[in-house]
Each structure stands twice: as structure tokens, then as C-alpha cells.
Amino acid sequence: MSATDAPPNPWFSWDYVARNWGDIERALTQHVSLTVQAVVLALVVALPLAGLAHLRPRLAGPVVGTAGVLYTVPSLALFALLAPYTGIGRTTVLIGLVLYALLVLVRNVLVGLAGVDPAVTDAARGMGYGRVRMLLQVELPQALPSIVAGVRVATVTTVALVTVGVVVGYGGLGQLMFRGFRSDYHAEIMTATVLCVLLALVADLLVVLVGRLLTPWRSARDRQAAAA
Template sequence: MISGLITPAAGGPVIPTFGKSSTCVVQNHQFCMSWFLDNFSSRFQPRLLEHIELTAIAVGVGMVIAFAAALLAHTQSWFETPFSLLAAFFYTIPALAFFEVMVQVTGINRLTAEIALVSYTLLILFRNTLTGLRAVPDDALQAAEAMGLTRRQTLTRVELPLALPPIMAGIRIATVTTISLTTVAAYIGAGGLGEPIFDGIQTGFKTEFVAAGFLAVALALVADGLLVIVQRLLTPWARRVRRA
């Protein structure tokens, strides 16, 4: 009965099922595939989903703020410099330092992590959106005006579609960097794949942090690849131009 009580439940012993574990786990090899597969759904899958959620929220909120700021800067050009400087300032602060300072203000929770994560996305998203809007050819704008499009119609039907390649590129970079930063955010209790990494490093159980590390790398590379595909599907003309 006792062996039945000691199961690899959440919060259980780090190297679970003492005496029953495979030699790989007992001897703490670099990576124990069977342990990983057995524990994937209980230990890693929820963290992976959390990681995706944290990233999606940060990039989403960052995009809304950066987009609004870029639109403002597009019409009121004085706004560009102060916002860029602020965003560049956030961008240069080392993440762990940023998280720790924010903890003093908003406490150890998800909100703190998201505030920092959103701050990191602003520079890339703002710069790329503004660059895209500014690169719209004058001819296209004049044609739109000649066709009698209102300011709003010009924006949604002419400027935004033409600005899409750099905006998508920005979303792609912001997403992979946020995935990367989110691993560090686990240090202030935000969850995500950083959690098993820190947990494993603390206890010295190699399979746990190596597996979580590989999952984080895989997530970043898959997200990067998927966004490249989305980018190409949304802007089929961009490739043709580049090839020409």
C-alpha cells in the first residue's frame, strides 16, 4: 500500500517512486525518456499550455498598445521619439532584473510577469508597425484619395494591407522573444516551462530541466516556423517582390 501512496503527483517527491524508479532516474542520467513520457501529461503539458497562454497574452496586449502608439506616431510625428526611447529603455533592461524590480511594485504574480513581458514586445512591434505604415508608396495613397476613399478606408484598405509584411515580421520576433523571456518569468511565479527548469535545477534532477529546456526550445522554433508560414500566406506578394 505504501508504494501506492508515493506517486509522481504534483508536489510529490522530485525523484518519485523511490525504489521503483528505473536505473536511469536513480542514477540521474542526462535524460530519461521513459520518465519524461510517463510524466509528460502531468508535469509538462500544463506548463507548456501555460507558457503558450502567457506568450499569447503578452504579444496580444503588446500589439494593441504598440499598434495604437504607431498609429498616433504616424499622424503626430512628434510622438515617435519619446515612445521609442521609452520602449528602447525597457528593451535593454535585463529580464531577471526587470522582473525582480517589478515584484517590489506589483508583487509575485502573473500580472507582474505580464507587465514586464508586454514592455519587452513594445519596441519591436512599434518600430515594425510604424516602418510598415511609412513605407506605403505615395502613389498608392494618392490613388486611394483620387478614388474618394475616406481617411479610415485608406487606412484599412490600403495602408494596413501594404504594411502587413513588416508588421507580421514584428509579431514573429516579438513572439519568439516572449517565449524566451517567459521561461525566466517562472522565477517570479508566473508558471510556464521555466517552472520545471528552476525546479529541476534546484533539486538536481537532470531529466526534468533538460526536458523542459528542450520543450521551450521546440516551442520557440515551432512558433517561429508557424509564423513564417502565416506571414507567407497573408502576404503572398511580398515573396514575389523579393525574388524579382
């Protein structure tokens, strides 16, 4: 077959989507579940770590430094280090994603806690709040805008990093990208790429909406500022 007789290899193909919807749906579901679980687990770990570092300022440097070191480890190397202990598959990818999200979340929680108005904490102290009670009932709620901002960054970053999980056989939409690169099938590469971008945009929007629901006082203040 001559080059002029070769079948077309377009970047966009609805025919590819229709014929491979089952594979696309499985990869997308895997990508979404990994992203949600990784961000939630990272937040569950980051909140107490940042809270402890806030209560004990001497620990802030080691906590942030350790998270920073983990963040700088290349993903391929990290998965290679984890694989002998956690196997090939979901667990290895999930642990890696949680470790990468920790730095962003811990740092944002600490920034939020440090930015709480001293007048608020002084008032709580005058009402008899202890240090831990003040952290849980006063400082963390006040730090929510910064925490939500950290979750937004961590979520979008995680959506992108999930694709690297293809090296251990569990990369969500990265599986389609890798298969497309191996076969030089442009439509498969582009479909997975577009879905990753859309997933990141939708996830970011959802986090923003949840943040507004959790901080109604901030929304009211913004509306008042806009009206003024």
C-alpha cells in the same frame, strides 16, 4: 554509497517524461498561454501607438524611445518593480512580457508604414481618402509583411523570456528548469530546454503561415518572381 554506485543522471530520459508528464503538460500549457497572450496584447498596444506616431511624426521619437528604455530594463529588476503592485504570479509576468515585446512591434510597424509605396498613397489621396482612412485601409495592409516580421521576432523572444517568470513563481517551462537546477537533475533541465526550442520553432512557423494567409498578393508575387 560510492560514486560508482550512484544512480545515473542522464540528460535525456523518457522515463522522466513518462513519470512527470502531468507537470510537463501544465508547464507547457502555461508557457504557451503566456506567450500567446503577451504577443497579442503587445500587438494591440503597438498598432495604435505606431499609427499615432506615423500620423504625428513628432511623436515617433518619444514612442520608440520609451519602448526602448523599457526594453533595456533587466527582467529580474522589472519583475521586482512590478511585484509590489501587481502581486506574485501571472499578472506580473504578463505585464513584463508585453512591455518587452513593444519595442520590436512598434519599430516594425513604423518601418512598414514608412515603406509603403508613395504611388499607392497618392492614388488613395486622389480617391478622396482622409489621413486616418488611408492609414487603416491602405497603409496598414501594405505594411503587413513588416508587421508579421516583427510578430515573429516578438514571439520567439517571448518564448525565451517566459522562463524568467520563475522568479515570481510563474515561469512555465522555466519552473522545470529551475527545479532541475536545484536538484541537479539533468533530464528535467534538458526536457524543458528542448520543449522551449520546439515551441519557439512551431510558433514561428505558425506566424509565417498566418502572415502568408494575410498577404496572398505577396505570395503570388513571390511565385511569379521564382517562375521568372
